[in-house]
Amino acid sequence: MNERHARDLAYGAYLLVGRVRDSGDQIISLIEQDVIDQASLTRSVDGLVTLTAYLVNRAVESLGLEEDLLHELIPEAIKETLGSKNVDDFLELIGHVRAGEFPNSTDLAATGVIAQEVSLALCMYLAEYDDVHPGAYLKGIRRRAERTPNALSLANSAKLAESKQTAADDGVSNSVREKLLIAILEALHTVAQAQRIVDQAPDPDAVLAVNTIVDFTYTAARIGTAIYELARQKHTYGAIALLRQLVEFEYLLWAFNQHPESINDWATSDRGTRERSWTPSAIRSRAGTEYRRIDYTAHCEIGGHPTPEGLTWAYPDTHHALIHADLASHLHSIWAMLTSLYGDLAEASLLPKNHVDIASMDANIETLFEEWITLDKVRYISFYR
Numbered sequence: 001m002n003e004r005h006a007r008d009l010a011y012g013a014y015l016l017v018g019r020v021r022d023s024g025d026q027i028i029s030l031i032e033q034d035v036i037d038q039a040s041l042t043r044s045v046d047g048l049v050t051l052t053a054y055l056v057n058r059a060v061e062s063l064g065l066e067e068d069l070l071h072e073l074i075p076e077a078i079k080e081t082l083g084s085k086n087v088d089d090f091l092e093l094i095g096h097v098r099a100g101e102f103p104n105s106t107d108l109a110a111t112g113v114i115a116q117e118v119s120l121a122l123c124m125y126l127a128e129y130d131d132v133h134p135g136a137y138l139k140g141i142r143r144r145a146e147r148t149p150n151a152l153s154l155a156n157s158a159k160l161a162e163s164k165q166t167a168a169d170d171g172v173s174n175s176v177r178e179k180l181l182i183a184i185l186e187a188l189h190t191v192a193q194a195q196r197i198v199d200q201a202p203d204p205d206a207v208l209a210v211n212t213i214v215d216f217t218y219t220a221a222r223i224g225t226a227i228y229e230l231a232r233q234k235h236t237y238g239a240i241a242l243l244r245q246l247v248e249f250e251y252l253l254w255a256f257n258q259h260p261e262s263i264n265d266w267a268t269s270d271r272g273t274r275e276r277s278w279t280p281s282a283i284r285s286r287a288g289t290e291y292r293r294i295d296y297t298a299h300c301e302i303g304g305h306p307t308p309e310g311l312t313w314a315y316p317d318t319h320h321a322l323i324h325a326d327l328a329s330h331l332h333s334i335w336a337m338l339t340s341l342y343g344d345l346a347e348a349s350l351l352p353k354n355h356v357d358i359a360s361m362d363a364n365i366e367t368l369f370e371e372w373i374t375l376d377k378v379r380y381i382s383f384y385r
Helices: 003-021 027-032 038-063 067-073 076-099 108-130 134-147 157-168 171-195 204-232 236-258 260-267 271-277 280-287 293-303 308-312 320-347 358-375 377-381
Strands: none
Touching: 003 038, 003 108, 003 134, 003 293, 027 038, 027 108, 038 067, 038 076, 038 108, 067 076, 067 108, 076 108, 076 157, 108 134, 157 171, 157 320, 157 377, 171 204, 171 320, 171 358, 171 377, 204 236, 204 260, 204 320, 236 260, 236 280, 236 293, 236 308, 236 320, 271 280, 280 293, 293 308, 320 358, 320 377, 358 377
């Protein structure tokens, strides 16, 4: 389970605790009181749906639950109030989530209400099976989602494998992903070649900061291009190892965005300083955040030091689309942070007078990005590690 699903699962478990205790935040009462905005409602429904899918998997494994009996867990009062269409839409949604497929459209409020009641029923059964209080059972889910998400499963493995192959062969998905990747890689190369400052006067510190960001831009472009080509040639393990390296670039750029004045601290640091202050864990600790911890840990597990799981990626049977989808996500994040830094440098009049029109490039990339997140089925599958 990746970072997004782990976060949703933990929040869904938190919400269900309120339902178990009949107090605190409950989606039904929040909707009835009209005190929840659209973003918060979406987050709540995502959490409860993710929790439901996770609990269905556990019930199938532990209790031998037959999936077509899920309908019987929905209270009759809910069925009568919300109607058969909302119930059928919800059941279809859970099926898609468990197969790693694009979700179908549903009524958000109705889906949240049904998910809360179904997950409550499943939680009661599973807590009794494990001989623990339902509240303690949910607390355990939250703890595992926060600490060991890679050990959790959201999808049926057989259905997920089938969905991955179907998504990887989808022409529309491949087209929008390819356009986005090429646009970002070309933009990174263009910006890097145009922005370097040769003249050291009048402010050497400013020049060092600009040129350091240019070096990051160029190196990210080269690494991204290498990952792109290695994946296409089915050198999957090499591509994944470089992806981990790219995530470390992402960490540093995130830190620079938080504190631009730290760019030169890194640029002039020695190895000891970098090991103390500039590793991903040090950056997270200094910022008091969990920024991409789960994602970075997953990349280290399969593309860092040799691991049993990592070795399986050496075989040339992984479709390049799966690697390219992950690459697109990280490259877009890096591009967004670089454009922010270049914007700060432009405002401070530190860029060359003939610097490229980054704003126009960014507008094009954001248009392609929106198309990608809407249409790429592999992007959705990539959430299921």
